[in-house]
Amino acid sequence: MSLMTEITIFVLAAFVGFEVISKVPTTLHTPLMSQTNAIHGIVMLGGLIVVGYADDSLEYVIGTIAIVFGAINIVGGFMVTDRMLGMFSKKPKPKADADGKGGGP
Amino acid sequence: MTPLAMLEPGGDGATALYIVAFSLFIIGVRRGTHPTTAKQGNLIAAAGMAIAVATTLLLDGIGNWGLLVAGLGVGTAVGVIASVRVQMTEMPQMVALYNGVGGGAVALIAWSEIRHGISLGHEIPLDELIPVLFAAVVGSVSFWGSNIAFAKLQDLIPTKPLAVPGQQVINALLLIGIVAACVNIAINNDDPSQAIFIAILVAAAVLGNLVVLPIGGADMPVVISLLNAFTGLSAAAAGFALDNVALIVAGTLVGSSGTILTMEMATAMNRSVGNVLFAGFGGAPSGGGGGPGEERPHTSIGAQDAAIKLAYADSVVIVPGYGLAVAQAQHAIKEVGDELEKRGVTVNYAIHPVAGRMPGHMNVLLAEADVPYEQLKEMEEINPEMPRTDVAVVVGANDVTNPAAKNDPDSPIAGMPIIEVDEAQQVIVIKRSLSPGFAGIDNDLFYEPNTSMLFADAKQAAADIASEIQNL
Numbered sequence: 216m217s218l219m220t221e222i223t224i225f226v227l228a229a230f231v232g233f234e235v236i237s238k239v240p241t242t243l244h245t246p247l248m249s250q251t252n253a254i255h256g257i258v259m260l261g262g263l264i265v266v267g268y269a270d271d272s273l274e275y276v277i278g279t280i281a282i283v284f285g286a287i288n289i290v291g292g293f294m295v296t297d298r299m300l301g302m303f304s305k306k307p308k309p310k311a312d313a314d315g316k317g318g319g320p
Numbered sequence: 321m322t323p324l325a326m327l328e329p330g331g332d333g334a335t336a337l338y339i340v341a342f343s344l345f346i347i348g349v350r351r352g353t354h355p356t357t358a359k360q361g362n363l364i365a366a367a368g369m370a371i372a373v374a375t376t377l378l379l380d381g382i383g384n385w386g387l388l389v390a391g392l393g394v395g396t397a398v399g400v401i402a403s404v405r406v407q408m409t410e411m412p413q414m415v416a417l418y419n420g421v422g423g424g425a426v427a428l429i430a431w432s433e434i435r436h437g438i439s440l441g442h443e444i445p446l447d448e449l450i451p452v453l454f455a456a457v458v459g460s461v462s463f464w465g466s467n468i469a470f471a472k473l474q475d476l477i478p479t480k481p482l483a484v485p486g487q488q489v490i491n492a493l494l495l496i497g498i499v500a501a502c503v504n505i506a507i508n509n510d511d512p513s514q515a516i517f518i519a520i521l522v523a524a525a526v527l528g529n530l531v532v533l534p535i536g537g538a539d540m541p542v543v544i545s546l547l548n549a550f551t552g553l554s555a556a557a558a559g560f561a562l563d564n565v566a567l568i569v570a571g572t573l574v575g576s577s578g579t580i581l582t583m584e585m586a587t588a589m590n591r592s593v594g595n596v597l598f599a600g601f602g603g604a605p606s607g608g609g610g611g612p613g614e615e616r617p618h619t620s621i622g623a624q625d626a627a628i629k630l631a632y633a634d635s636v637v638i639v640p641g642y643g644l645a646v647a648q649a650q651h652a653i654k655e656v657g658d659e660l661e662k663r664g665v666t667v668n669y670a671i672h673p674v675a676g677r678m679p680g681h682m683n684v685l686l687a688e689a690d691v692p693y694e695q696l697k698e699m700e701e702i703n704p705e706m707p708r709t710d711v712a713v714v715v716g717a718n719d720v721t722n723p724a725a726k727n728d729p730d731s732p733i734a735g736m737p738i739i740e741v742d743e744a745q746q747v748i749v750i751k752r753s754l755s756p757g758f759a760g761i762d763n764d765l766f767y768e769p770n771t772s773m774l775f776a777d778a779k780q781a782a783a784d785i786a787s788e789i790q791n792l
Contacts, residue, residue, distance in 0.1 A: 216330075216563050218447045225556060228569045231346055232576025239353045241588045241625045244581060247352045248545045249415045250362050251552065251578050254345050255422050257369065257570040258555040259395075260376045261429040261562055264329075266391065267382035271439065274432050275384065279391045281428040286395020287402070288422035289373075293366040294403035295414050300359040 246299040253292025259285020327378045330563060337375040338566035344368025345570050349577055355628050356792055372566050413473035416466045416544045419551055423462025426554040427521060430456035433561050434517050443510040451560035453502045456517070457524045458554035462547045464528030469540050469547070472532075479537030487534060488598070494527045531597070538617075539596045542586050546593065549578025588619070616762075618754065621772040623781060626713075626748050627788030629772075630656070633710035633746075635666040637702060639739050640682045641675050643716015643751060643778050650689040652782035653715060657691065659789040668695050670702040670712075670739045672720040703740045712744035714765075716751065716778045722763045732761055747771040750781045 239247060262281030269275055327334040345368045351361025377388070399418075406414045430452045437444040437452075471477045501520045505512040535543055552574025559567025586593045621629075630636055638657065644650060657667040669691060675682045683696060697705075706712065714721050723742040724731040741747050742765055749771060756762055765771055774781055 216565065218560075221560055221563075221565075221568060224565060224568050225560075225572050228342075228556075228572035229576040232349075232573045232578075233580055235346060235350045235573075236353060236577040236580040236584075239581065239584055240355065240628050241621055242628045243353060243355060243358060244545075244585050244588070245411065245415070245541065246358060246362075247349070248541075248548055248578070248581055248585075249411070249418075250352050250365060251349060251574045251581070252415055252419050252422065252548045253362075254349070254365055254369070254570050255548070255552040255555045255574040256418075256425075257372055257567055258422060258426050258429065258558055260372060260564060260567060261558045262391065262425055263373070263376045263382070263388060264379070264562060264564070265429055265432045265436075266384050266387050267376075267379070269384060269432075271435070274435060275387055277428045277432045277435075279387045281425040281432070282388065282391030283395040283398070284421035284425035284428070286392050287399045288418050288425065289369055290396045290399030291403045291414070292399075292418045292422075293362060293369070294400060295406065295411060295418070296362045297359065298403065298406075298408070299411055300362060 246296050249292060249296040249299060253289055253296060256285050256288030256292055259289060261285075327375065327380060329379045329381065334375055334379060335565060337371055338564070341368040341372035341375070341566050342569040342573070344371070345573060349573065355632070372570075375566075410474070412541055412544060413470045415548075416470040416473065416540070419544060419548050420463050420466030420470065423459045423466060423547070423551045423554065426455050426459030426551065426558055427463060427524075428459075429558050430459060430561070431517065431521065433558075434512065435514065438512060438514060444512065446506060446509060448561050449506055449509050449512075451557040453505060453520070455554045455557040455561065456521055457498055457502070458550050458557070460521050460524035461528035461531070462551045462554065464525045465532040465547050466528075466544065466551075468529055468532040469544050472535075472537055473540055481534050481536045487530065491527060491530055494523055494530070498523050498527070535596065539591065542582060542591065542593065542596045545578060545582040545585050546597075549575050549582055552576075552578050588621075616767045618767050619769075619772045621748070621774055623774065623776070623784035624788045626750075626772070626774050626781075627785045627792065629711050629746060629748065630660055630665070630713070630785065631663055631789050631792050633660075633665055635668075635705075635709050635711075636660055637668050637670050637697075637706070637709045637712045637741070637744065639670045639672070639675075639712060639714045639717050639721060639741055640686065641672075641715065641717020641720060642681075643718075645681060645685055645716070647716065647778035647780075649715060649777075649779035649782050650685040650691075652779050652786065654686070654689040654691050655786040656713075656782050656789070657695070659786050663789070668697050668702060668705070670697055670699065670741075672699050672717070672739050673737075675717055675720050699737060699739055703743075706740045706743035709744040711746045711748060712741040714741055714747065714749040714751070715782070718751070718756070718763055719761070721749075721765050722761070723768075724761070724764050727764070741765065742768060742771075745770065748774055750774045750776060750778050752777060 262278050262285050266278035345365050348361040348365025351357035433452045472479045498520055501516050552571045556568050556571030559571055660667050671682045721739055721741045725733045725736040725738045
């Protein structure tokens with residue numbers, strides 16, 4: 216990719232980011248921050264590329280730590296966001312005798 | 321070579337898959353801005369991430385599988401365990417920590433790129449070197465700043481603002497030094513000094529510590545959000561260096577959406593971002609009454625946020641007062657109650673004996689609006705329920721909810737029985753302003769951290785909330 220192509224992509228992506236976030240309810244600020252936080256864990260790909268093509272022992276070490284960090288960022292980020300958003304999931308319908316031990320037909 | 325290798329690095333196949341991945345990120349973030357779609361949005365973004373990671377692992381020539389699998393395995397395990405164990409109240413510091421490791425990953429990748437460039441022994445092109453330097457500095461600042469934010473929120477270090485004398489001057493000098501060192505590396509791009517590069521990482525680390533240390537715990541969410549945006553930008557810079565379109569788009573998306581989000585968060589807290597970063601204020605609000613005319617920090621929200629809090633609660637208690645009578649808001653409030661019940665929320669009305677201007681005032685008004693009698697609870701009956709109540713909505717009531725009556729023996733209303741809304745998980749106060757009530761004293765409730773003020777006419781506010789709930 217030429218530098219100018221990359222800059223074009225960068226500017227367009229910046230505008231997408233500005234536009235996509237508009238009037239977020241306060242309640243969603245933290246989950247959304249957490250979700251975008253997980254997305255920048257994509258930098259782990261850099262670690263995979265570094266280690267995947269490395270041939271120098273210090274690069275192995277640096278790259279592997281980067282992968283560990285990136286994987287924590289991604290996995291933890293998405294999981295924590297999911298937990299936070301649990302409060303928005305549908306309430307379970309009150310079910311009579313949910314576990315079936317009550318002896319109904 | 322591995323049997324899995326099938327995509328040419330930078331080739332059409334890999335790029336196409338990266339495009340799918342970042343499209344899913346954009347859709348995911350978009351859905352994350354609305355409560356009904358947020359959970360799904362998060363899953364969509366996670367699916368995008370899975371595609372991006374899989375694509376990279378399939379690149380032709382990727383080797384060292386032992387290390388790749390070990391790194392992925394350890395990171396995944398730590399991430400899973402940490403996010404399952406964390407308490408809901410500790411979420412902000414968890415996000416800070418995840419943001420920090422992301423920044424750390426960026427800085428490490430930048431370091432490795434520089435080493436790689438030096439080892440090749442020829443000139444490193446500036447369009448690769450400059451993004452690497454940017455990624456190194458911002459990643460390192462973000463890593464250390466986030467760790468300090470985590471430590472503060474986790475009470476590992478004092479949460480109150482720590483002022484270092486000459487703070488701003490030291491920060492400015494550090495920044496100048498970092499820029500000068502970067503320029504040095506860029507000028508000597510045919511043989512850059514690795515020692516200077518490591519010095520840049522260290523200086524950026526010190527800067528990250530110094531910038532966040534003076535900021536108080538109350539402002540930390542804004543700081544974490546800002547560092548999040550920075551980490552995004554540094555990931556994009558790493559994408560420039562590695563010629564990776566997924567990194568550029570995803571990083572930039574986080575950078576720009578994170579910036580907007582940071583400003584919205586600061587606005588919601590009545591602060592500006594500059595104020596948060598440079599004022600060194602925002603520790604625990606100082607105790608005591610706060611003299612008349614003195615602005616005390618409070619949180620204000622709009623009808624939409626109020627509707628979301630209510631609609632996703634299990635139990636809601638509505639506390640009507642004189643303001644409801646003045647605004648003739650009883651029908652609108654009943655409508656809010658009806659909408660909530662349709663969604664399976666338990667709704668009760670707490671009637672203080674002297675709410676309004678005469679005994680029974682509220683009962684009459686609410687009965688006129690056809691509120692079922694069983695939902696009208698006396699003070700003695702509802703107070704024990706308050707700690708189990710998710711949201712208490714105070715509509716135009718003031719003195720009868722003032723916790724000073726039980727907490728402050730010097731208060732003019734000391735000893736007066738109150739509806740203990742301060743015991744509820746969250747409180748929404750619908751009121752026209754912060755002005756004192758009948759007794760002429762400030763209401764401490766308005767400044768509690770779990771209280772949100774909705775400044776509006778009670779009738780209008782109730783109508784707005786009802787229609788927002790319908791739209792959810």
